Amino acid sequence: EVQLVESGGGLVQPGRSMKLSCAASGFTFSNYGMAWVRQAPTKGLEWVATISYDGSSTYYRDSVKGRFTISRDNAKSTLYLQMNSLRSEDTATYYCTREGAHYPGFAYWGQGTLVTVSS
Amino acid sequence: DVVMTQTPVSLSVSLGGQVSISCRSSQSLVHNNGNTYLSWYLQKPGQSPQLLIYKVSNRFSGISDRFSGSGSGTDFTLKISRVEPDDLGVYYCGQGTQYPRTFGGGTKLELK
Numbered sequence: 001e002v003q004l005v006e007s008g009g010g011l012v013q014p015g016r017s018m019k020l021s022c023a024a025s026g027f028t029f030s031n032y033g034m035a036w037v038r039q040a041p042t043k044g045l046e047w048v049a050t051i052s053y054d055g056s057s058t059y060y061r062d063s064v065k066g067r068f069t070i071s072r073d074n075a076k077s078t079l080y081l082q083m084n085s086l087r088s089e090d091t092a093t094y095y096c097t098r099e100g101a102h103y104p105g106f107a108y109w110g111q112g113t114l115v116t117v118s119s
Numbered sequence: 120d121v122v123m124t125q126t127p128v129s130l131s132v133s134l135g136g137q138v139s140i141s142c143r144s145s146q147s148l149v150h151n152n153g154n155t156y157l158s159w160y161l162q163k164p165g166q167s168p169q170l171l172i173y174k175v176s177n178r179f180s181g182i183s184d185r186f187s188g189s190g191s192g193t194d195f196t197l198k199i200s201r202v203e204p205d206d207l208g209v210y211y212c213g214q215g216t217q218y219p220r221t222f223g224g225g226t227k228l229e230l231k
Contacts (some may be wrong), residue, residue, distance in 0.1 A: 035220075037168075044211065044222060044223075044224050044225045045160070045162075045168065045211055045213070045222040045225075046222070047213075047219055047220035047221065047222070050218075050220070059218045059219075061219045062219070095167060095168070100170070100173055100179075103154070103156060103173055103174055103215065104156050104215030104216075104220075105156065105158040105170060105173045105174075105213070105215045106158070106160070106168070106170060106213070107170050107173070107179065108170075109167040109168055109169065110167065111167055112167055
């Protein structure tokens with residue numbers, strides 16, 4: 001069974017940093033692209049970043065480029081999101097997702113971790 | 120960026136009924152490789168989203184055949200037949216053809 005378990009969320013002040021982690025199990029982690037998708041309170045879904053199966057390619061939405069870094073450790077089956085210079089508009093539940101087999105799309109989702117940026 | 124527009128924003132249905140949700144993209148979702156990467160997701164109350172349909176019309180593992188997807192280019196539809204209580208929630212379409220990945224604003228399915 002595919003499992004994605006996020007951790008690292010919480011309350012953080014504007015301008016500070018936070019690192020999210022996602023522990024994956026139930027599949028061969030190194031075979032799949034992974035992504036972070038977020039959802040602000042009472043809002044819709046917003047893609048944040050994607051990393052290729054081997055970490056060689058990364059993609060970001062414009063509003064987080066230069067501030068967020070997606071990375072992975074295939075030996076540990078873990079996905080990361082380093083978030084720097086956090087803003088109030090980054091407040092959201094962050095979901096770790098796995099791409100489908102041979103198609104881009106968010107096939108599996110974690111339970112999410114809430115990041116609140118506030119003074 | 121590809122803008123995804125879903126209609127309606129909300130929908131009331133009787134149990135056992137049928138509904139359709141429309142999703143339009145501002146650009147064609149046909150990839151250079153010929154595939155169309157349009158997916159549908161359902162977010163039940165208090166839960167994470169789940170994938171229902173990928174590549175326009177392919178049901179994800181374990182998804183009931185009461186859910187069907189269709190469309191091409193820029194116009195897509197999700198149909199749900201014989202609606203059950205467990206189908207209630209917010210439906211999103213999303214495109215995986217180009218970056219940034221984008222989602223529709225969501226359609227809330229409620230009981231009449």
